[in-house]
Amino acid sequence: MKREQERRKQTLAAACQDLKSEPTSDYRHLLVNNKHQILFNFIPKVSCSTWKTIWRRLNSKNGELKMLLPHYRKDDARLMNYRKVLFVREPMSRLLSAYLSKFHSWTGTQRIWESRYGRAIVKRYRGVENPKLGGGGGKWLNITFIEFIKHITDLGSGIRINELNDHWLPQYKLSRPCHVKYDFIGHFENIAVEGPFVLRWLGINHFVRFPKYHSSNAKEHFGEYYESISPDLMRKLMDYYREDYKLFGYSPDDVMSLVQRGV
Template identity: 25%
Template sequence: MAFHKRLTRIERARLAVTKLTCPMTRNALRVIPLTDFLFGIYVSRRYRYVYIDNPKTGCTSLKSAMAELELRGSESNLDPLNPEVIHYDASPLKSFVPIFPNPTLSNLAGKGYRFVTFVRNPYQRLLSCYLNKFDSNVTTDNPQARRMPNGAAPANFAEFIEAVIGQADHDMDPHWRSQTTNIQFGRIQYTHIGRFENYSVDYMETFRKLGIPDADIPRLRHLNKTEAGRGRLSEFYDERSQNAVYARYRDDFLNFGYPYELPD
């Protein structure tokens, strides 16, 4: 990605012009760091859509399929199952940074690009994050641990919840940041917002909304799965942690229609 953590003078100027001319970017950068904002944008020039990444909602599987579709018929030898192609700059959906003079998000919306994303029950999403990023990740260099308030991995799920509910959205890692903030709900007009709980159906519907014929939709794959099944939620949540999560992520529950009760 062309933009660095420490911006050059030219990059600062490009960003300033973008904020002046692109309301989507200006609003997002009030609550999301620049690096997170840029990392979460995937643009298909071939099919004219923008996918806004919302981690822990089946995004790895979806981005792999989108990369496969974008590469289809080309002479590229990129592997759409390779994590570097799915998530990082090697992705064919990362061909440019949406910062002036490149097309910005508002430019793309004005040109008729469609916007899509996915959401998930906040209780399940947080548990999936903990199990994937901390419970099963024993490496000494864990980038998610560095985004915790004390810069260290939590010892258990209760400690994880206690730590993150006190963070501001801007300071959170995208994996546990409010989904309302991640996808800029209410500020971006989406063609389709899929639900993780209905993944196999909404996976197909996402591509249909983008105008992809059923015969051309890539095969559904399940990548980066965690064991955050519905039947396990009661093993991790007690009344206190449930109340704390509901209070902190109330916007997500209300905006996406998820109830206070834990899924059965």
């Protein structure tokens, strides 16, 4: 694990030299525990709910009421002195996970996302003005995965972060890895091992435990959804997540190989 962490940090440091700039927007993804002096950067669709639950339990045991690092400043001493943890995920898998949970769940969550983004998507890619959203189990907009990808690549990443679009925005924009010097960089793909490990490494495994990991829907349906995406659109998507691939050591070639094999 130590050797792998060193490899990931070296990859990150090398990519940071080529990164022109990091986002300067307000920061809202750092969970803090002052008793154990830990900062944890959560990223939506990277076991985000699990990590928030773990932190809520840990803080409740310590009598800490606030989970988020308040009023983030780049000179906050805790950024230098606390141990800092980040978990990331292969970008294409994370994107598909966001689509399946937000546009393909047939729940109230899908209603929210269709209301917030679906109308604009339908207007732009279907030419339908003011599509109606049914309530109480009525009509769905049925946003397709291709439409979702087109919306993201056309919109671009230079937009203000909010609690919805952070589910698909590049992960480096949500974690600022070239500024925040993370002590542990975990990979979602190995979370069944790295999740429990990092709790032991932080010395908090006596207070909280990492739950049993269940395979994601995105992994099971990866080939099914991506095989229908045209090469041109895949190139645009790869370009959109270019920095994530470079910084966190994932391989676009490996992803394209999986898609071509229908895995």
